[in-house]
Structures are given as C-alpha cells and as structure tokens.
Amino acid sequence: MATDIFKEEYNNVQEENDRYRQLNSQLKDHLVCLDREIAVADSRIQEKLTIPGGIVKHQGKHRRHMGRIRILENELHQDTIKFSKLMCSNADYRKKIAHLQQQKVTGWNIEEKLNRHLATQQSIMDKLEVKLSLAFNLRSEGETRMQEMRESMEVETLDFIKRRMELMTVIHHDAKLQAFMETKLQEIALLEEDEDSKRREKQLQNQNGGKKSDVYLQAYNTLVEMTGERDLCQIERIFIRNEERNFALINYINEQHYKLNKLKRCINKRKSDILFLELENKRLEEQRAREFQELESEVEKNSCVADSLEKQCAVVQKRLDDLMTGISSLYAEIMQTSVTVTLDNVVNVLATLEDRIIELLLQANMQDEPPQKLLLGNFDLLPEGRKSQPRSPKFARSDGK
Template identity: 55%
Template sequence: MATDILKEQYNNLQEENDQYKKLISQQRDHLVSLDQEITAVESRIQQKLTVPGGIFKQQGKHSRHKKHIRSLENKLNQVTIKFDEILCGNMDYRKDIAHMLQQKDLGCKIKTNFNRQIASQQSMMEKLGSKCTLAFRQRSEAESRTLEVRKCIEVESNHFIKRQMQLKIVIDHDAKLHSFMERKLQEIIPLEDDEDYKKKSAEKQQQHQNAANMLEMYMQGHSTLVEVIGERDLRQISQVFMDKEQKNFTHIGYINELHNKRNIMKNRTNKLKGDILLLEQENEGRNEQTKSQLEDLESELQKNSHLADTLEQQCSVIQITLDQLRTAINVLFDEITHKSVTVTFDNIVHCISILEECISDLLIQANDVDDEQMQQPPHNLLLSNSDLLPGNSTKSTSRSLKSA
C-alpha cells in the first residue's frame, strides 16, 4: 500500500513538474516575445517622438502591455509558491526515505539474528545427533555383551548338568555298594540256634542267592566305577567322590556367581534400556521443539525477506525519483545561477536553499520594480514614458529575464 501511494504521489509530482516546466518555458518564450515587442515599440516610440502627438497614441498600448506583464508576474509568483510547496513535499519524502532506510537496516539486523539462531539450532541438533549415535553404540555393545554372557551361562549350565548327572550315577552306585557291604557284614555274624534255624537257613540260602546276584550286579557296578574312575581301592574311590563333591560345590558356587553376574547384567541392561528410552523421549521432544522453532523461524524469515524485498523495491523507486529530482534541480540551478555545479545527495539541501533564496530575491526585485513603477506619478508624459527608452528598456528586460 505504501509503495502504491508513493508511486501515485511520485506520478502526480512528476506531472505537476512537467506542467510547471511547460508553463515556465511558455512564459519564457512569451517574455522573449514581449521583449522583442518592447524593443519594436521602443523603436516606434523613437520614431514617433519626432512626430507631435505620437506618444499619446501609444500610451494605451503601453498600459495594456504593463497589465499583461503584471498578470504574468502574478502567474510567476503562483508558480514559485507551488514550487515551494513541492520542495516542502520533497522534505517529507526525504523523511519517509530515511525512515524506510532505517526499517531496511532493522530488517537486515533481524535477518542476521535469525541466521545466527538457525546456526546455533543446527549446532545443537548436531550435538544431539552425536549423543544419540553414542547411546545407540553403547546399547549395541551392551546387547552384544549380554548375548555373550548368555551364551557362556548356557554352555556352563549344560556342562554342569552333564557333570551332575554323572556324579549322581556314581553316588547311587556307591550307596548301593555301601549297603551291600553292610548286609554282608551282618550275615557273617554267628547266629544263635533256635527252632526256626531251618527256616532261617532256607531264607538265608535264598538271601545268599539274592546276595550273589546282587554281588554280581555290584561287581559289575564296581567294574564300571573302576573303568570310569580308574581306581580299585574303595578308599580311593571315596576320596575321589569327596573330591568330586568339593569340585561340585566349587562349580555350584561358580554357577551361583555366574547367576549373580547374570542378574547384575540384566539389571544394568534394564537400566541402560530405561536410559535409552528416556534419551529417545527427550530427543523426540527436543526434535519436536526444534522443528516448531525452525518452522517459526522460517515463517518469520519469509516475512522479513518479503518485507526486505518490498523495502528494496520502494528504495529503488525512491532512488529513481531522487535521481530525477536531482537532475531537475541541477538543470534549474544551472538555468537560474548560470553556474555549473554538480548536485549530489550531500549538497542537495544546500542547493535547494540557494535556489529558494535566488527565487525569493528575484520575486522581491520584481515586486519592488512594480511598486516603484506604480508609485511614481506621471508629472511629465515624456518622463513617465522614459521606461520605454532604449537604456531603461534593456534594464527592464534583463530584470524580467532574471525573474524568469
């Protein structure tokens, strides 16, 4: 909206300036024609001065010419007043241009601040990404360690189960052998004679047969124990069993330690999983926050870029208008002061003030001349018409040209 208003005002000012230039050129041409007519009239007056009564005939024409000149001077005064108004309007435009330049600087500063904030947010995102990669690496390492520990525990547990089964078999055979030996020792003790000796002898025979069978079985078991352990002495076999039991206890303690380590590793893995979940949640929250901040920054950056583009367009349009005004002031300055001065944006105010002073001086001079001509009473017709003489006519023409 501001650019459209400025464009309309600029177009209006340019049209008014063109109209004023046309009027000034027309008035200048008219003044030149009047100067030529005045010279012709003066020549005629010179000729008619010799003829009696010639001045009285031309007096009415001269008064009409004076009225015409006064009307032209009044128009020139109106044109200068309008020119002053245009200069005042140019001052307002200068203020608007300065304000727009300040807004442009503010937009550039805001853009740099947004770029810095975006760079800082990108660095934060890179740091969070590096932390996430480290957390995933630690998680993978912990999972690999837990898998290795599980494999080791499974291997140790399988080995322990196999060893336990072997030891149970050996312990069962040892217990059966021990019970068999105790029975045999009890049978060797002499028995008392009683009435039931026969029955007991028969039972003993059956038991002896059963014992023989059991002995064969235990001998087979003993042979298997000897084959497994490699010892024939029962004391050595019991010592081997004791050593095996101690080893089993050590293995059980080692397995318990492994179970404890496994539980500790499980707790650690659970803690790591919880920490990883917390980090992932925090990362998601931060990612959402950063995304929202980036969207806000992008929207603000688009607004500021659009505002900067509009300000640059306005600045270019205003620069063109300023260049045109500078050239117009340069031409006007050359025409009024007859001095070649390069008008720049630094000395444009000084040049405008000089032009205003020159125009005001010319207007004052023209008004003074008119007042003097109006105040002088025509005591003598020849003296009253002395303005039409060649010397005075050249002075008046020079003044009119200066005022133009």
C-alpha cells in the same frame, strides 16, 4: 496503501514541477521580449528627444507607446504574481522532498533490520541443523551399540546355556557320587560307634562275619571300580577333592547366575534408555519441524515485505532522480554553471536558486528605467523594504507629459 499514497504524491510533485518549469520558461521568454520592447521604445524616445521639436511632433506616438508599455507592465505584473506564487509553493515541494527522504531513510532502516533479522534466523537455522545432525549421529551410534549388545548378549546367552548344561550334568553325577559317599560314610561312622560293641560281641561277629564281610567287600570293590584306587586313604582324598570341586562349581554357577541377572538388569535399563531416547528424539523432531515451519513462514513474510519495500524504494529513487535532474537543469540555466544535485545538497541548491532569482529580480528593479521599476516593484518575493508602490495611471500620464 502507503505505496499508492507515495505514488500519488510523487505524481503530483512531478506535475507541479513540470508546470513550474513551463511557467518559468514562459516567464523568462516573456521577460526577454518585454526587455527588448522596452529597450526599443527607450531608444526611440531618446532619438525623438534629441530632434528639435520632436516632443511636440511625436507626442501622439509617445502616448501610444506609453499605453503599450502600461499594457505590457500589467501583463508582466500578472506573470510576476504567478511566478511569486510558484516560488512560494517551492517551500511545499521542499517539505515533500524532505518527507520523501525521511521515508527513504526509514525504508533503508527497515530493510537493514530485516536483513539483520534474516541473518539471525539463518544462524538459528544453522544451529538447529547442527543439533539435528548431532542427534541423528547419536541415534545411529545408539542403534549400532544396541545391535552390538544384542549380538553379544545372544552369544553370551548361548555360551551360558551350553556351560549350564555341562555343569548340570557334572553336578548330577557329583550329586549321585556324594549321596553314595554320604551313605557309605554314615555306615562307616555307625561302624566306628559300634566298634566297642563289636569287640564285645566278637564271637557273634565272628559267627556272622562272613555275611558282613561280603557286603563290605562288595562296597570296597565298587569304590575301587569308581575311583581306580585300592587304598582307603587315597579314596578319601579323592572324595574330598570331588567335594571341593563340587563346591567350586556351585560357586561358579552362582556367579554365572549373578552375572546373568546383572546382564538382564543392564538389558532392561538399556531398553528403557532406548525407549526414552526414541521418545525424546520424536519430541525434538516434532519441535524442530514446528520451529522450521514457523521460521519458513516468517522468512517468507519478511521476504515479501522486503520485496515491497525495495519496489517502493525504487519508485522513490526514480522520482527523486527525476526531481534532481530537473533542479540540475534549472540551476544550469540560471547560474550558467553545472552542478551535481544529490540528496545531501538538494536543499542548498534550491536555496541558492531562490537567492539567485531574487537577486536577479532586485537587479532588474534597481535599474534606471522607470518601466522596469514599475514592473518589479510589487514582486511578492522581494523584501518589504525594497517593495515600491505602483504608479497610478494618472501619475504615469503626467510622467509621459
């Protein structure tokens, strides 16, 4: 809508400028012709005045010339009025040119703001791309670490199962040996407690000693087969070492159970962290996608606005260039010098043209020839003090006489 209004205003300004140039050219040609006719008429009058009896002889011709001059004066007066109106409308043209210049400056400011906004959006897009690449790198690194942890956990789990089987086998054998040793130690303790009674019943023991000695001998032979030692003290030390080793293995198993539970807790924590990171990454990706779509739509909208403003600016610039070309050519015709018209000096050039045209009209009005004074006396652009009253036809005829 604004573009159509600007185009219409520029077309009107261009048409008025063309009419102004055409009228100005016609007025100049007409003024030149009138000046020539007036000069010829004055020269003829002067020649006739120098001839004796010329006034009476050529009185009729003089009256005809004066009527012709009055007709030309009236035509010149009408053309002068048209030129005055045209010069008065020049102020409107300057206002329109100033308005167009303001519109052009406003368009430049809007374009600059859009460029800054686009630069800001581009920087935001670059930051988002950097964050996105960093998130992808972190995700890849987390997946790599998760894979490594899974592989290490599988290896440690297999090792743990293998060692656990070995330890369970050793514990099973040690448990059997410990149960056997406890049984034998309890029997030995019972034997030591009953040592006094055995002494008192020595005879009875001697009678029954054959059977019990066979049992003890069998147990002793079994211990010798298992330990490979015949000394009871050495066998006791072997049992004590086995007991200590069993306690150490039990502690090791408990430690492995603690490590396994710790690894399970760590795995569960890693799984929860991975799930949280995946959800967070999904949320960030959706947010970035929405922001990216919004930025793309905004950039597209700003690009359309910028293109429209550039087209309007080009049209305004073309119209201004045409106006400046016309003003420059008019200035060259009137001032007889060439000048480069720009946006900075167009108002000054127009003011100079007006001053020069007024000066030329004043110079023409101040000449000695009465017809020229009559022609320029009522020019509307002249100052009030320099305007003269038009002569009536009666007064003109009296002057002719």
